[in-house]
Amino acid sequence: MQPRATSPSEPTRAILVGVDFGKHDFEESLSELALLTSTAGSTPVHTLTGKRSRPDPALFIGSGKAEELKEAADALDADVVVFNHALSPAQQRNLERFLNRHVIDRTGLILDIFGQRAQSHVGKVQVELAQVQYRASRLVRAWSHLERQKGGIGMRGGPGERQLELDRRMLDDRAKRLKTDLSRLQRQHSTQRRARARNETLSISLVGYTNAGKSTLFNALTKARAYAADQLFATLDTTSRRLYLDGLGNVVLSDTVGFIRDLPTQLVAAFRATLEETVHADLLLHVVDAASPVRHEQIEQVNRVLAEIDAADIPQIVVMNKIDAAPELLEHGPRIERNEDGVPVRVYISARDGIGLDSLREAIVEVARWLAERPAVPEAADPRLQDLHERRQWEGDGADSADGAGGADSGDGAESVDPSAEADADTAAQDADSDSDADFGLASDAAADRDSDPHSDPDSNPDSNPQAGPQRRLPDRDAD
Numbered sequence: 001m002q003p004r005a006t007s008p009s010e011p012t013r014a015i016l017v018g019v020d021f022g023k024h025d026f027e028e029s030l031s032e033l034a035l036l037t038s039t040a041g042s043t044p045v046h047t048l049t050g051k052r053s054r055p056d057p058a059l060f061i062g063s064g065k066a067e068e069l070k071e072a073a074d075a076l077d078a079d080v081v082v083f084n085h086a087l088s089p090a091q092q093r094n095l096e097r098f099l100n101r102h103v104i105d106r107t108g109l110i111l112d113i114f115g116q117r118a119q120s121h122v123g124k125v126q127v128e129l130a131q132v133q134y135r136a137s138r139l140v141r142a143w144s145h146l147e148r149q150k151g152g153i154g155m156r157g158g159p160g161e162r163q164l165e166l167d168r169r170m171l172d173d174r175a176k177r178l179k180t181d182l183s184r185l186q187r188q189h190s191t192q193r194r195a196r197a198r199n200e201t202l203s204i205s206l207v208g209y210t211n212a213g214k215s216t217l218f219n220a221l222t223k224a225r226a227y228a229a230d231q232l233f234a235t236l237d238t239t240s241r242r243l244y245l246d247g248l249g250n251v252v253l254s255d256t257v258g259f260i261r262d263l264p265t266q267l268v269a270a271f272r273a274t275l276e277e278t279v280h281a282d283l284l285l286h287v288v289d290a291a292s293p294v295r296h297e298q299i300e301q302v303n304r305v306l307a308e309i310d311a312a313d314i315p316q317i318v319v320m321n322k323i324d325a326a327p328e329l330l331e332h333g334p335r336i337e338r339n340e341d342g343v344p345v346r347v348y349i350s351a352r353d354g355i356g357l358d359s360l361r362e363a364i365v366e367v368a369r370w371l372a373e374r375p376a377v378p379e380a381a382d383p384r385l386q387d388l389h390e391r392r393q394w395e396g397d398g399a400d401s402a403d404g405a406g407g408a409d410s411g412d413g414a415e416s417v418d419p420s421a422e423a424d425a426d427t428a429a430q431d432a433d434s435d436s437d438a439d440f441g442l443a444s445d446a447a448a449d450r451d452s453d454p455h456s457d458p459d460s461n462p463d464s465n466p467q468a469g470p471q472r473r474l475p476d477r478d479a480d
């Protein structure tokens with residue numbers, strides 16, 4: 001049975017599929033899939049569930065469940081089948097052939113929503129990069145209707161294989177261009193952040209699970225008109241506004257994209273430019289839906305993504321939002337919870353009703369003052385420098401003992417320094433600087449591709465040219 005033709009204005013009918021592999025949050029994840037499907041513009045008409053110990057390599061749900069799914073899709077005249085899991089390219093292809101319908105997995109669904117919501121140039125570039133990387137892994141046998149390449153004399157180079165290679169090359173070239181664009185946008189954002197740093201402006205970022213109320217809180221604090229709705233991923237692009245706080249002055253508040261469980265790795269990698277506002281923030285407001293029964297799991301998911309983007313060590317204030325929807329919390333009203341040092345760590349508010357916003361402002365000012373007064377934490381030293389320091393100290397002790405035994409005097413008291421040790425120190429220091437200047441791996445992609453090109457000019461790199469002239473070196477410390 002062929003799926004029915006739908007008009008552009010008519011929402012597609014979707015069947016949701018979830019397999020319980022023994023995870024405790026299976027029901028919540030399935031409910032989240034229904035919200036994602038509705039956000040993407042489809043109408044869920046049926047949900048098929050089952051239990052398995054591991055996925056079937058060919059059809060993911062097994063042949064029996066696949067037959068049951070096909071009967072349900074035919075009976076309900078469904079247009080698309082949405083899986084609450086990540087499917088391999090082979091599994092997705094096998095299911096589409098078996099069901100004779102379009103099949104989309106959780107990763108593809110989230111990518112589709114992000115593609116609809118991206119408004120800014122940087123957001124569109126990031127989404128397109130993630131989509132290109134996702135499609136590149138699903139080109140296998142995409143041109144099976146054409147002649148395939150075969151072995152043997154006179155049977156090589158079918159048009160299907162050539163078209164497959166052309167598509168893969170086009171996607172690779174497009175991905176390189178998008179990475180170059182992202183690198184340029186990252187440099188622009190870095191310039192803006194440096195300007196704020198010179199003005200010593202405190203940077204605050206709103207983070208949290210999707211649909212926790214971040215944009216509503218952002219509008220309530222800054223009087224902005226950012227788009228806010230009761231749906232997943234209502235905000236995709238980062239929005240920053242100036243906020244004045246009594247006793248602190250002007251700060252910059254940024255509203256960022258929300259997180260979700262099983263966030264596709266392609267999106268985390270592609271959205272480095274957007275998430276940089278979070279990574280370079282001085283303070284994070286972790287907004288939590290206090291009325292959600294799975295709020296603890298959502299907090300864990302957000303902290304997991306923050307650790308993945310190297311933002312886990314940034315100070316946080318947990319903002320328990322939507323207390324108006326939780327009577328047991330509303331009964332106690334807005335309040336501030338502090339740690340043993342008296343520093344605010346949690347604030348209970350309702351951004352929609354404006355409850356507790358003054359308490360949140362008070363908590364931000366207190367934490368900002370605490371950050372300004374606490375002693376600076378020294379950066380971790382490069383272990384190679386530490387090893388070199390210990391080696392120098394050991395060699396110095398050995399030299400002193402040898403001089404004492406032989407009664408020799410250095411005369412001018414100059415310290416003897418091993419030239420190889422100086423070279424090791426310079427190399428270690430340069431490596432440490434290059435590690436600290438890395439910009440999420442995106443800005444260096446173009447340079448990495450250029451360095452790996454076997455046809456690049458070796459003369460452009462003096463270190464790789466044995467005929468290059470002598471390098472200028474700094475004078476020795478004991479030259480005087």
